[in-house]
Amino acid sequence: MKRLVLTVLSLMLATQVLAASKELYVYNWSEYMPDSVLADFTKETGVKVIMSTYDSNEALYAKIRMVEAKGYDLIVPSTDFVARMHKEGLLMPLDKGKLTNLSNLDPKLMNQAFDPDNTYSVPYMWGSTAIAVNTKDPAAAAITSYADLWKPELKGKLLLPNDMRGVLGMGLKRLGYSLNETDPVKVAEACELLLPLMESVRVFDSDSPKQALLNNEVQAAVLWNGEAYIASGENPDIRYVYPAEGFSLWVDNLCIPKNAANVDNAHLFIDYLLRPEVAAFICQEMGYSSPNLAAQALLPEDVRDNAIVYPAPEDMALGEFETDLGPAVKAYEECWMRLKTR
Amino acid sequence: MKNDGFFKLAVIVGVISWMAIFAFVPNILVFLASFSSTSTQNFIEPGFSLSNYARLMDTTHLSILLSSLRLSGLVTVICLVTAYPFAAILARTRKPLRNTLLLLVVIPFWTNSLVRTYAMTAMINSSGIVNNVLLSLGIIDTPLAMMYTPGAVVLGLVYTLLPFMILPLYAALERLDRRYLEAARDLGASPWRAFWKVVVPLTMPGIVSGCMLVFLPGIGMFYVSDVLGGAKAMLLGNFIRDQFLTTRDWPLGAAASVTLTVLMGVMLLLYWKSAARLGGKEA
Incomplete structure (x- = not known):
């Protein structure tokens, strides 16, 4: 035994x-x-x-x-x-x-x-984080910048990443600041700017945002380029826009x-x-x-040659790489909680 | 006989150590963490302060708590109202059919509930089954926006939690002695009155345990709110998850979790108190 x-x-x-x-x-x-x-x-x-x-x-x-x-x-x-x-x-x-x-x-x-x-x-x-739009929707087709996302016509048609740096980066870029801003005053300024945008958001998704776009749940989505690449392959009306204020590279x-x-x-x-x-x-x-x-x-x-996969040099020039924020990340986290619990 | 005693002991020791390792100790850790603070080096700095609880009392956190309780309360009521008649019918059905029906209640558990939640999106999204049927029947012209709404979260929670309401209600209704009902009728009670005065009090333990089994998970099932609610409708579970994974404020997350446990404890206590008082009066 x-x-x-x-x-x-x-x-x-x-x-x-x-x-x-x-x-x-x-x-x-x-x-x-x-x-x-x-x-x-x-x-x-x-x-x-x-x-x-x-x-x-x-x-x-x-x-x-x-x-x-x-x-x-x-x-x-x-x-x-x-x-x-x-x-x-x-x-x-x-x-x-x-x-x-x-x-x-x-x-x-x-x-x-x-x-x-x-x-x-x-x-x-x-890759990059930028805006995918469904050109069938006139309000979405007109998007060329982050500022356009605040337009009332896009209310309830918007997808944002469920990602702190991704969302705060939009606010900072719209204000002309760096994505890696460490000044808490400027981060707070971006936060105030982003608060009303939360009204327009239909869904936060970083797992598979292309789904909401392809299912016609949203008409504009801030997402990673790979998601936009696959979505545009399935629906030719979907276009990927590098916003004029600049965008995030990672x-x-x-x-x-x-x-x-x-x-x-x-x-x-x-x-x-x-x-x-x-x-x-x-x-x-x-x-x-x-x-x-x-x-x-x-x-x-x-x-x-696909501009979604490999951006053209002039677009590339607007991109900024994300870096470690150090202790300044605290201000980002506080803002993110405010935005999500609004 | 000796073997019997050994078996008993083994089971008791097994259950107690299981509970101690997987329920008691983790809860004590959460409880301790809720009084600590956090630093960049460590998620938890040991110490004692009530500041985490004080922070929970600010308006944003309170509004999350309240809206979460409201949502889960609504889910519990819907589950109770739909499960009660179902359980009553189940309790009166004859054996072979009843077993089949019980099996049907349990079958969804064979699939992971996250997978079932994703399956729900195929039902209710803009190009989903429900919208396609309604469109082809000509009932609607444009697809209904059902995904990413609070209603979708309620639907998802009811769908997932309904069996937890049915089973305890069924157990209570099945044990119900029919002679009480006959006595009520003999004494001239209308069916409605007999239901409220006899059936409901006698099945109250089932109602309470069903409500507990639905209400608490309803506050915590963050993935339902993520998948169907578009990660907007914050359940307390989403808030706690975010504290642990996104902002890494473990003490605040722990404090929220302890608050929830205490709240449930108080509600159970109130129920027992009132049940004991009522029972005492009748005796």
Whole structure:
């Protein structure tokens, strides 16, 4: 009897150990990686990928802090949160020796202030937050700037991201300030400006805002370019507008949490994602811009020249990258609570 | 006999340690957190202050609490009114059919409630099933805007929580001794009077537990408000979630959660007090 118990126990342990070396826990933005990429990776390497998703950097950060950087092997924070998480010792340095495809990446997006030398992060995709409009609706078709969103004709037809930086950035840009404004007076000014806009909002959604647009629930939506790319593919009346006041650009980065269990598999997967053909496929499927230069060469022309995926230089000049706000984030959070609980 | 005692002990120890680990300790932690403060280094700085409760008393927070209680109250009333007749019919149905009906009540639990909430969007969005049927029947010309409204949140909550009302009511109505009703009729009570004076008091435990099982989750099910209400209609659950995940003000979130628990406790206590008093009078 005893021997049987022991055998069963050791078998369970053995499968645990085996399972541990053949698994990878990815915590990623929702709708950010095609399922087939995971399946192909598993087919090639035998490593099973378990993916869960989040809809904001804040949620990712709170979760990683809560589990003390354990339990997940790969996360995809935006630049500002890479800086914050690395400052707080939540990230593990990457072993560049295992990332043979690193040279494919655009040097312009590497070695930035938020992570010098890319010690902790490599860019996964980048993109913009701007306005998608349904041109069938005359009020929406006339939108060229953030200021246009305040027009009474758009009341109840508007979708905003369920994202603090995304919404406050609109107010700051309309006032001509930086997206990364740290002066609490200016943030409060933006907040006052945004309060009446909340009346026009039909829905806040950062998970799958294209749905509300495609279902005709809203006529204008502030969203990420990948969502606009997919929506415009399904409904040609949907256009993506870079607002005249300027808009937000962001880069999401692959990072390994400090106490990850499957570090080798995480490196293996990062390197897989950096392959030109894989990166090009993800870019085409998701509609976000790839930092992978070798992948860009593989893209079909209609994707490479698509202004939603790769903005024209004159539009690009209006974009501003989000950075870590430091303690100034407090003023943003207070405003966000005010806007949401109005 | 000896084995019996061992089994009993094992079950009791199992239940008590389960409750201690997964209910008591977490609640104590939430309770302690509600008196602490927060800092950039730690989500929770130990200490004692009532400032989190004081902050809850400001007008925005109070208005969230009130609107959430109102919404959940409405959901509870709708559930009670629809579930009561259903449970009464269920209790009187013959065995094989009754089991089938009970199974139908329970079947939705086999699917995750978040998935069912998403399924609801396919029913009520602008190009959804309800609108398509109404449009093709010529009842409406333009699609009804049902998604992202408070009504959609109420609908979603009623849909999700209705079984929690039906089951305790069914249990109470099934146990109801029919002879009381016969006695009421013999003594000349009208059916209406017999219902209010005999059936309702006797099934009161079922009504109360059903209402509790609907009211409290109705305040907390933040994903229903996110998916169907467009993340605008703030339930207290949304507020608590945002405190923990977005602004990371855990002490404030904990204080809101403790307030809710205390509120429910007080309501239960009032019910027991009044039930005991009524019972005492009759005896």
